[in-house]
Amino acid sequence: MHKRNKALLPMLALMLAGLAVPVWGAEGGVSNEMFTINNTWMMVATFLVFIMNLGFAMVETGLCRAKNATNILFKNTVIPAIGILGFALVGFNLMYPGKFIIPGIFGFSGFGLGTDAAGVTSTYNVGYTYWTDFLFQAMFAATAATIVSGAVAERVKLSSFLIFSAVYVSLIYPFVGSWTWGLGWLSKLNFHDFAGSTLVHSVGGWGALAGALVLGPRIGKYVNGKVKPIMGHNLSMVTIGVFMLWLGWFGFNGGSVLSADPGKVSFVLLTTTLAAAAGTIGAMLTSWTIQKKPDFTMVLNGCLAGLVGITAGADCVSVSASVIIGLVAGMLAVLGVMFFDKLQIDDPVGALSVHLVGGVFGTLAVGIFSTNPDYTFMTQLIGVASYGVFCFPAALLIFWILKKTIGIRVSEEEELKGLDIGEHGMEAYSGFQFFTNS
Amino acid sequence: MKLIIAYIQPDRLNAVKQALYEKEVFKMSVTNALGCGQQKGYHETYRGADVEVNLLKKVRIEVAVNEGFVEPTVEAIIKGARTGKIGDGKIFIHSLDECVRIRTGERGSEAIG
Numbered sequence: 001m002h003k004r005n006k007a008l009l010p011m012l013a014l015m016l017a018g019l020a021v022p023v024w025g026a027e028g029g030v031s032n033e034m035f036t037i038n039n040t041w042m043m044v045a046t047f048l049v050f051i052m053n054l055g056f057a058m059v060e061t062g063l064c065r066a067k068n069a070t071n072i073l074f075k076n077t078v079i080p081a082i083g084i085l086g087f088a089l090v091g092f093n094l095m096y097p098g099k100f101i102i103p104g105i106f107g108f109s110g111f112g113l114g115t116d117a118a119g120v121t122s123t124y125n126v127g128y129t130y131w132t133d134f135l136f137q138a139m140f141a142a143t144a145a146t147i148v149s150g151a152v153a154e155r156v157k158l159s160s161f162l163i164f165s166a167v168y169v170s171l172i173y174p175f176v177g178s179w180t181w182g183l184g185w186l187s188k189l190n191f192h193d194f195a196g197s198t199l200v201h202s203v204g205g206w207g208a209l210a211g212a213l214v215l216g217p218r219i220g221k222y223v224n225g226k227v228k229p230i231m232g233h234n235l236s237m238v239t240i241g242v243f244m245l246w247l248g249w250f251g252f253n254g255g256s257v258l259s260a261d262p263g264k265v266s267f268v269l270l271t272t273t274l275a276a277a278a279g280t281i282g283a284m285l286t287s288w289t290i291q292k293k294p295d296f297t298m299v300l301n302g303c304l305a306g307l308v309g310i311t312a313g314a315d316c317v318s319v320s321a322s323v324i325i326g327l328v329a330g331m332l333a334v335l336g337v338m339f340f341d342k343l344q345i346d347d348p349v350g351a352l353s354v355h356l357v358g359g360v361f362g363t364l365a366v367g368i369f370s371t372n373p374d375y376t377f378m379t380q381l382i383g384v385a386s387y388g389v390f391c392f393p394a395a396l397l398i399f400w401i402l403k404k405t406i407g408i409r410v411s412e413e414e415e416l417k418g419l420d421i422g423e424h425g426m427e428a429y430s431g432f433q434f435f436t437n438s
Numbered sequence: 439m440k441l442i443i444a445y446i447q448p449d450r451l452n453a454v455k456q457a458l459y460e461k462e463v464f465k466m467s468v469t470n471a472l473g474c475g476q477q478k479g480y481h482e483t484y485r486g487a488d489v490e491v492n493l494l495k496k497v498r499i500e501v502a503v504n505e506g507f508v509e510p511t512v513e514a515i516i517k518g519a520r521t522g523k524i525g526d527g528k529i530f531i532h533s534l535d536e537c538v539r540i541r542t543g544e545r546g547s548e549a550i551g
Contacts, residue, residue: 220452413449416449417448417449421482425481425482425483426482426483426484427482433470434470
């Protein structure tokens with residue numbers, strides 16, 4: 001719930017009836033102590049979302065080959081930097097314009113950051129200062145940008161990808177985000193996306209799908225219609241990444257309460273972690289049933305899918321529903337990986353299954369499991385569809401323009417030798433021997 | 439019996455393997471190797487400094503074959519590994535005195551096939 005609408009808070013309180021006593025008065029003021037506590041929690045949540053970027057870096061690097069490790073780490077370092085700067089320059093004011101220029105669809109309140117004295121008091125918001133607000137939202141933007149990176153890994157040209165990310169995260173992400181969190185037309189319809197199953201994950205996922213389609217598969221992935229697995233080089237690294245992301249999600253969802261309200265925050269953390277656990281188990285059971293042995297990479301994807309799935313409804317589904325959402329998202333992650341391989345859409349890290357499938361499912365699940373009758377399946381469907389209908393073609397267009405101008409794919413020779421040498425002239429594991437031929 | 443040893447570019451291994459399969463040569467050993475020939479080396483940069491890398495990554499393929507398979511094997515390796523650029527590699531052919539299959543104790547041509 002990133003909306004800055006204080007009127008929504010009593011509604012939330014109703015939803016979680018009996019869980020929390022609001023600490024602020026009817027006119028929205030809080031004590032200085034409470035404001036400090038709220039703001040401190042929001043900054044802690046910001047730190048947690050920040051470290052998710054390291055999680056993504058580890059997951060992606062580990063699931064790809066050693067010869068591309070430097071390149072993937074490089075992208076995952078530079079993209080958050082681009083994301084944060086882009087969001088400071090235009091994104092934040094595009095996503096939270098205050099007043100819309102085209103009602104409900106487009107608004108922009110000027111370049112850069114800045115606030116008056118009231119911006120650092122509870123007059124701005126009972127939960128956080130203006131600066132905290134920006135930082136928290138900028139971390140979200142940075143994670144949205146990194147989602148695309150995994151699906152295009154091991155073949156995308158570095159320069160083109162950086163340009164894509166800059167445009168996508170500074171313009172597309174905040175523009176569509178304003179429809180819901182900026183109190184645009186979708187929020188008026190009561191479309192509910194608590195922490196961004198759709199706004200962050202499916203937006204990233206649509207970009208990832210467009211990228212994977214325009215690029216085509218990696219050499220050797222699909223030979224004569226058959227899927228040839230290209231194995232990741234370090235599952236320990238992927239595991240570190242997944243736990244880092246799970247930890248980060250406490251901030252991603254827990255911070256999206258937008259205050260330190262004890263009842264709401266702890267409830268959101270509970271549903272979040274139950275869904276992560278259920279996603280892990282759901283993926284394990286599915287993988288064990290369909291494949292002969294349980295595939296660890298699928299289990300790791302399943303955990304993340306569970307987290308993505310619960311993100312839309314972490315505040316408004318019951319405890320048991322959160323487990324169901326996690327389980328189904330975990331199952332879908334495994335089926336999704338196989339489905340995209342059937343279509344010969346090459347996604348080295350499963351970003352499409354986790355973020356796109358998981359995000360779409362999680363958002364629709366709000367319409368099914370929500371304890372708040374205002375969130376109907378139809379509005380959730382309208383929300384999911386509007387993001388797809390805009391983001392996918394927009395991402396396709398950006399990738400297509402880049403393809404026609406500077407090119408988006410490295411040469412065959414470079415792809416075979418590895419992007420580490422080709423794009424950066426350095427290796428990630430100097431002195432180690434790898435088979436770099438696959 | 440001959441032992442054919444080839445040093446090729448790592449990224450040509452898949453192509454060489456496929457070419458060998460087409461000639462019905464299915465048995466081989468592959469190891470990573472470092473080496474240099476006419477290609478000399480290349481420059482990497484690390485933290486702003488130039489690094490001259492003169493031992494390059496190569497892949498070493500060993501195939502033991504009976505006489506009739508020598509030419510097809512060599513042709514296949516060339517077909518898969520040749521790009522026309524310096525650094526495509528070399529093929530060495532030894533004569534092979536004996537070959538023993540450990541499981542059965544077979545010797546000579548029988549053991550190779």
